[in-house]
Amino acid sequence: MNSKAAQDSRLTSRVAAFLGRIRIVLIDTTHPGNIGATARAMKVMGLERLHLVAPKVFPHADATARASGADDLLQHARVHESLEQAIQGCSLVLGTSARLRSLSMPQLNVRKAAEQAMTEPGQQDIAILFGRERHGLTNEQIQRCHRLVHIETNPEYGSLNIAQAVQLMAYELRMAALGSGAVEKPPTDWQPVDAGQMELFYEHLEQALLDVEFLNPRQPKKLMMRLRRLFNRARPDQNEINILRGILAAAQRAAGKRQGTDD
Numbered sequence: 001m002n003s004k005a006a007q008d009s010r011l012t013s014r015v016a017a018f019l020g021r022i023r024i025v026l027i028d029t030t031h032p033g034n035i036g037a038t039a040r041a042m043k044v045m046g047l048e049r050l051h052l053v054a055p056k057v058f059p060h061a062d063a064t065a066r067a068s069g070a071d072d073l074l075q076h077a078r079v080h081e082s083l084e085q086a087i088q089g090c091s092l093v094l095g096t097s098a099r100l101r102s103l104s105m106p107q108l109n110v111r112k113a114a115e116q117a118m119t120e121p122g123q124q125d126i127a128i129l130f131g132r133e134r135h136g137l138t139n140e141q142i143q144r145c146h147r148l149v150h151i152e153t154n155p156e157y158g159s160l161n162i163a164q165a166v167q168l169m170a171y172e173l174r175m176a177a178l179g180s181g182a183v184e185k186p187p188t189d190w191q192p193v194d195a196g197q198m199e200l201f202y203e204h205l206e207q208a209l210l211d212v213e214f215l216n217p218r219q220p221k222k223l224m225m226r227l228r229r230l231f232n233r234a235r236p237d238q239n240e241i242n243i244l245r246g247i248l249a250a251a252q253r254a255a256g257k258r259q260g261t262d263d
Helices: 003-019 032-044 061-067 071-075 110-118 162-178 195-211 221-234 238-262
Strands: 022-027 049-053 078-080 090-096 107-109 125-130 147-150
Touching: 003 162, 022 032, 022 162, 032 049, 032 061, 032 071, 032 162, 061 071, 090 110, 090 195, 107 110, 110 147, 110 162, 125 162, 195 221, 195 238
Parallel strands: 022 049, 022 125, 049 078, 090 125, 090 147, 107 147
Antiparallel strands: none
């Protein structure tokens, strides 16, 4: 094999390895045809892992018809009852959103989002979330995301079909993989924990804040939303999560001792 062929082979392998970590996650999809069109958009760009959260109708003939030869992606699509199941094992969760709701979050355009995904260390998966056709992601679903992804459109007419949005994101992911040599790499010792471990941490954090009487039990959501934004931005690794949970456990023990003394 000559030098050019060897380079092409390495590039092909690298692109396939990166795209193989990407999960396209459709949530509460109403129209089965959109699922098929999404599968077609994915396959054109080399993406294969389609995850569906509580689709209204699937499988369906309309999905197969709109897939136009990407039937294999539909056959291997994973169907989940909850978003938590769909993102289990993912270290980076990106949520597509046309607009921010009650709490601002870090927001990237599709190109920057693809570049960030390309730098994600380790072998864990990367999830990209697309919400219901009319309403997008809910506030609760947005809280599961590390970053939001915004597609720049005509401000006077920003209506995108979900498959079109997937197509744009898939294209930028492929281009980021093809040009990965110029992308800045993160520290080699940084391996962020996955979404499941982050949810366990948030549960521990909320309970600890209640135990030390810092969190108002009647209005916990606003503070927890801000703390989620803080730690999703920081993206701790396993050692950092262990330290944080150790601090929480120590605070809970100390609060218990103080309460015992007061009694």
